[in-house]
Amino acid sequence: MVYQLLNRHELCDYYDLNTNPGQSQRITVRKDKFSFLEDTGIQQELIHFKDDSTTHITFYLPQIHCSSCLYLLENLHKINAGIIKATVQFTRKEVDIIFHHNILSLRGVAELLTSIGYEPYISLQQLKKAKPRIPRTLIYQLGVAGFCFANIMLMSFPEYLGLEKAEQELQYAFRYLNLLLALPVLLFSAEPFYTSAWKSLKHRFLNIDAPIVLAIWVTFLRSVVEVITDTGGGYFDSFSGIVFFMLIGRVLQDKTYQQLSFERDYTSYFPIAVTVLKDDTEIPTALPSIKPGDTLSIHQDELIPADGILTKGRAYIDYSFVTGESLPVLKEVGELIYAGGKQTAGTIELLTIKEVAQSYLTRLWNQADKPAQKEKGISFVHLLSRYFTYIVFGIALLTAAYWWAVDTTKIWPAVTAILIIACPCALLLSNTFTNGNILRIFSRNGLYLRNAQAIEEMAGINEIVFDKTGTLTTTTKHAVDYTGDALTIVQLEAISALAGNSRHPLSKALVQHLGRKRIPVEQFRERIGKGIEGSINGSRYALGSQQFICGTKNPTGGTRVYVSIDGQLKGFFQFHNFYRDEVSALLTRIQPDYTLAILSGDNENERYQLEKMVGKNTTLLFHQQPQDKLRYIEIEKEKGKKIMMIGDGLNDAIALQESDMGIAIAEHSNTFTPASDGILDASSLGKLDRFLLLAKGNKQIVIASFVMSILYNIIGLYFAVQGELSPLVAAILMPSSSLSIILLTYGASGIYARKLQL
Amino acid sequence: MGVIILLLIASISVAGIFLFGFIWSVKKGQYEDEYSPPVRMLFDDKPSKKSSQQ
Structure with a gap:
């Protein structure tokens, strides 16, 4: 059928591009499935832009997976004249479509996409306004810092190489140009450090960015004073260089995975609208406006959006979204049906008894939202930097006192030099670069972490809790x-x-x-x-x-x-x-080092087989409801355990949120996973022990490179306390220490990962 | 000496053009989708059947 359509429009190249394009069309879509798109209220929430003749809309198409998809979708205008242009955003699996709404309705566009096998996924989440774009400010800041750093370096050479007396004016020109170029770095590029430092000070907590901001400002001020009083060239090159390197580290560490979302809530599972029966007419209604007492008509393969009582038809409900269990459950007329299941056998009618937001499942989510703001642990880097800062201030005070007694003119140069040299930028650099590299190694192996802090959480884990259905077993x-x-x-x-x-x-x-x-x-x-x-x-x-x-x-x-x-x-x-192939071996390997627990929503049939796999020391709990899992984690946390929870499905969602580190298992990349700190590709479950080891290695690498940077600092301090830090020494010391630290962290984490065969 | 100042201005403005180009390319979203543009480039409009059968 699809072939005929394509052939008619001469798009058969589609089949030449890849040997096996497309996915077989398993489900034929119900005729009125997209009738809700004719509702103007829903339309307005979805479209970006509309004028007299054209409409712009973005659809999420989870089926996009190869270059043939791209070809087909971008040639949509050949299939239907109503389409003006279609542009695919491959990594986000989205297509931006511009169409003539006089020729083709929005519903028509959705049906056209469906007819060629790309059914748009329209979820309730899209009602809540478009998702924020990836912030680009950091990239601009990095670009500006790089530009200024390179130019300042170039213009600092004459200063180091020495200029003749006759070229005095040239020297002024260079110095003032440097000062000018340093301004954007100070005012624009270094902005992320100011925000972070200010935030931490407001919470009465000294994080690593505070001493860094201090060092940035002291370096800048001292350089300005030197230039204006004509006593030297300043340290603009080291200043801009360090900001540049630290920004690179930040960009590496904050890399995001566009195709994954760690913040899902029930709204991304639920459809945007559902059919309500009123006086025997079917009215598509947006989910938030469904009230208790409405009769819903749920068709084959539709999700049940609100708790209700079955009034007509026979419900055969697949709760795999919720529990991970693949076998459908039979419900007869009069029984209560919880939201979140998918009807798999024909059409049923349902009398709503609770609003969508009040239903069992959504309440579970809202409950999970509260501990979501839990204080995640403070990175050891901040604690380390705090000691470091105290020591540096101590040295600065002692030096000041000494020079005050001996030669007061040297207080200013000596103290500023100490503060410049002693900036904990090396610590920040080693931390961000190691984190960035480890995140990259993880993602290459199928583990996607929400952020760099998760690596540290992972290293501190001492108990691992598994869900059984869908996690240890495969459906x-x-x-x-x-x-x-x-x-x-x-x-x-x-x-x-x-x-x-x-x-x-x-x-x-x-x-x-x-x-x-x-x-x-x-x-x-x-x-x-x-x-x-x-x-x-x-x-x-x-x-x-x-x-x-x-x-x-x-x-x-x-x-x-x-x-x-x-x-x-x-x-x-x-x-x-x-059970997944690797599970048995994995459990045996991690058993000596971690307390293990397996929580299952099922009955005890599998107890014997599980015990054979994990031995008697493991806690095995059956018949676990979502709240039971949550309670288990709360109790263990009170005992002082650091818990990693590995699960799938919505029934694990609150437990994942409550644990110190929640990891969701995904069978393939476009499965929906509950909100978590990390998403693990199901086929990589067997590498879990090695992931844990690498996360632990992270801390050692950071500390090792920090020790190395302290050596640099001691050399620098040796010059600084004497008030003799020449710009040349600073200019060599700062970038070379930064570069060697970057090399060390990258090399060490790479070698360690290779040793673990990741 | 005047020449050096002139060269200085020239070099900084050239670098400035590149900086501007970089910011512009980020703004246009060139780094957001690394897969489709290189593939899209290779699709060509096939001549319609009638003309290709000659």
Whole structure:
């Protein structure tokens, strides 16, 4: 179907670009799915710009993944004349579309995208105004600092090399130009340090930026005094150089991952609008305006946005978003349905009993928001810099006292020189560069941390809490055993063919286990929540729950699918959770160093298998509700443990927030993950122990390079206390110490990572 | 000596042009999407079928 469309518009290049473009279209979209886009109120929230004939809009298309996508989307104007221009932002997976709204409606655009396989993802979050763009100020500041630094360096050469008396005027020109060039560095580029220092002083806390700001200003003032009184050339080059290097460190450390979001809340999961039934007419309504008492019509594959009572139809709800558990749950008319699940079997009607913002799930989120402002630990760098600052002030005072007694004219040069030399910039440099490099190494290996502070949190962890479903186990595979009368190959093939007709996760797992077979199935019937049956080669096969096949129900262990042939019970397939390959080895490796706990929302069927994997020392808790997980973490924290929580799904969200370090597992890059301090690619779970080691190495590297910088400082201080810090010595000492520290931190973290095979 | 001052001004203004170019390129968002522009450059409009069959 897509091919025909493309062929008609001569866009077949699409298929030549990549051998396997596109993803098979699994879901056909309901006809009225985008009818809410005709609501002007919703439209206004989504579009950026509108004039008489054109509209500008940005859609998020999670399906974008290759150059063919880019080609197809940017040639959208060939498929429909209403489109003027489409521009893809690949890293953000967004497309900016300009279209004639007289020819094509907004809904039409969404449907056009859907028809070629790129269904726009429109979530409630977009109602709350566009997300902020990445701040570029830091980049401008870095550019300006680099420009000024290079020019000042160039113009400081004559000063160092010595000028003749006759060229006195030239010297003035150089000096005043330097002064001029240093101004933008002082007033614009160094601004991030001022803000940070001011913030920390307001909280009565001395962070590393405060002494740095002091050193920046002292250097500048002393240089100005020297230039004006014609006593020297000043230290403008060292001053701008250090600001430049520190800014580079900051940029490296603050690198963000555009395609990931660490701040998700329920609004990014929920649809923007839902169909409300009023007097037998369907009205698309924006989520915030849904009131208790409204009747919602939820279609196949739609998310349930508010808690409600099922009034019509049969709900078969997939809560994998919430719990990580892939098996749908059957609900009958009259039962309460919690928000967050996805309806998987036909249309249902729901009587809302709570507003969206008051529903069970959203309340969990709002609860999680409060501890979100928790004070994360203070970086050891600030503490270290504080001691350092006290010592430096002590030395400065002693020197001042000494020169006051001996030669008062030397107080000013000696004290300012000490403050310049003793700036803890080396510490800041080594910290930002090491962090930046470690973040880069992590991301290359599939761990994306929210910020650099998370590395330190990670190094201090002494207890690791795992969620089971979806974290230690994978929902994409099951381990399957068969118990009962032996089945022939023909029978197994028939079972596979029968299961192949159903979209139930267990049927899919069974097909995966048995291998896909295409045998015609006659009289196929699916009984939602019970099982499936059909005739194959004249025999009647049935698969399903114990109640469906045997008529009785024993609440015996685990997930089973019973098989009967021609009404005769043959046996059952037992489904076990499939643990990720690396899990067992990982748990054994980290066990000696960390307290481990596994919290599961499931029943205790898996206890034996888990105990075999982790031994008796690990806390295993079952039937854990989201609040239970939260409480467990609170109790452990009170015992003074530093906890890393690894989980997926919304049910872990509050526990992730409460823990010292919350890591969300993502099966692939466009899965949605709850708010966390880090996102871990599921296939990299086995590297967790090595990530922890590298995070610990971070601190040692920073301290080692700090010690090295102190050596430089001692050499500098030796000159400074005597009041003899010549600009040349300063000009050599400052950049060379900075550069060697950068090299050391980069090299050491790189070598350590290689040793850990990351 | 006057020549040196002149050269100085020239060199700083050249550097200034580059600084301006850098700021402009960041503002235009050239560093935000590193994937699409190089790929986009390689797509060419295919001549329509009729003309290519000659």
